[in-house]
Amino acid sequence: MSGIIEGTAESADADAKSDAGAKSVLGKVQLILESFGHDDEHLSLTEITRRSGMAKASVHRLAQELLRWGVLERHGSDYRLGMRLFEIGQRVxxxxxxxxxxxxxxxxxxxxxxxxxxxxxxxxxxxxxxxxxxxxxxxxxxxxxxxxxxxxxxxxxxxxxxxxxxxxxxxxxxxxxxxxxxxxxxxxxxxxxxxxxxxxxxxxxxxxxxxxxxxxxxxxxxxxxxxxxxxxxxxxxxxxxxxxxxxxxxxxxxxxxxxxxxxxxxx
CATH class of the missing domain: 3.30.450.40 (GAF domain)
Known part of the structure; x- marks a missing residue:
């Protein structure tokens, strides 16, 4: 996740710009995660791209960050929601x-x-x-x-x-x-x-x-x-x-x- 944030915050002096960028990237992450419905055990990159309405390159880049964080997991060539989400949910x-x-x-x-x-x-x-x-x-x-x-x-x-x-x-x-x-x-x-x-x-x-x-x-x-x-x-x-x-x-x-x-x- 640190890579996602770092990619949006270019300067500590540009607060407004970095805040807007962070919201934009987090919004994209939200679209990726909400692509998974209740009955979806796993989705292909193509299907996540279709459901999120984002560019395939952006989906792929952010998916790699989410994989490293554990929010997404690999299922063959597909993706599924990771145990990290469950772990965080238990802290509410x-x-x-x-x-x-x-x-x-x-x-x-x-x-x-x-x-x-x-x-x-x-x-x-x-x-x-x-x-x-x-x-x-x-x-x-x-x-x-x-x-x-x-x-x-x-x-x-x-x-x-x-x-x-x-x-x-x-x-x-x-x-x-x-x-x-x-x-x-x-x-x-x-x-x-x-x-x-x-x-x-x-x-x-x-x-x-x-x-x-x-x-x-x-x-x-x-x-x-x-x-x-x-x-x-x-x-x-x-x-x-x-x-x-x-x-x-x-x-x-x-x-x-x-x-x-x-x-x-x-x-």
Whole structure:
């Protein structure tokens, strides 16, 4: 990475110029890394060039720097994301604290329900999944750690909206609400009603709004300052789901996770 930075900073006296150059190069690095989708184990140089919209020579030069840093790795003649990215990701304080606090209780929930358990946080107008304990049986479109979904159609997203800042709700309802399935709530009025119900009950429920045949129940996870740090959910096939049971177990687990987070923060 030092080579990337050095190539952009020609002089300590030309701060504005070097800053602009660094941003430009980092922007190119971002385009390279974001060329990799969730289902891409590896990509050729040609495919990265096509997806990034950059010149092939630039992609090749920066890819060599990223290989030396460990952000990219070789897979034959192709490239794949490197373990260095995973290593750096583990250092993010909020992610690490929340995941470490929640994981034991996620395991307990899985033992009690035999269903899929998710831990999610807010990222923009999406939920970002930090951790997952898979349930019995294969979901038709399985979720994944580091995957994202819209806030308005997921139980975790509805909880983060219901117990988050009002400005976020205003931002979400002001934008078009994408219809993921025929049952996705796609009008502001209906979404606001669901959020009000979540505040009253302490949990959110979505029926087939993300995947046909599945429902999810979620609760907020509250930090030491009373701020909602994330959401915990159970996802199950509709035919065998027990919403009342899941809500009770989640609320108990949520209180325990919040207590653990508080203890970790004060320690």
């Amino acid at each position: 304080p909020r992610q690490r604290i929340l995941r470490d606090a929640a994981r034991p209780y996620m395991e307990d929930l899985h033992q009690s329900t035999s269903e899929t358990i998710h831990l999610a946080v807010l990222d923009g107008r999406e939920v970002l999944y930090l951790e997952k304990v898979p349930g019995h049986g294969q979901v038709s479109k399985p979720s994944r750690v580091a995957g994202r979904l819209p806030l308005h159609c997921t139980a975790t997203g509805k909880v983060l909206l219901a117990f988050g800042p009002h400005s976020l709700v205003d931002e979400v309802v002001a934008a078009p609400l994408e219809r993921i399935t025929p049952r996705t709530v796609a009008t502001p009025g209906l979404l606001l009603k669901e959020l009000a119900r979540a505040r009253d009950t302490g949990h959110a429920v979505e029926y087939e709004q993300t995947r046909v045949g599945y429902l999810s129940v979620a609760v907020p996870l509250v930090g030491a300052t009373g701020t909602t740090m994330g959401a915990l959910s159970v996802t199950a096939p509709v035919f065998r789901a027990d919403v009342r049971k899941y809500a009770g177990l989640l609320e108990l687990a949520g209180r325990r996770v919040s207590k653990t987070i508080t203890a970790m923060s004060s320690g």
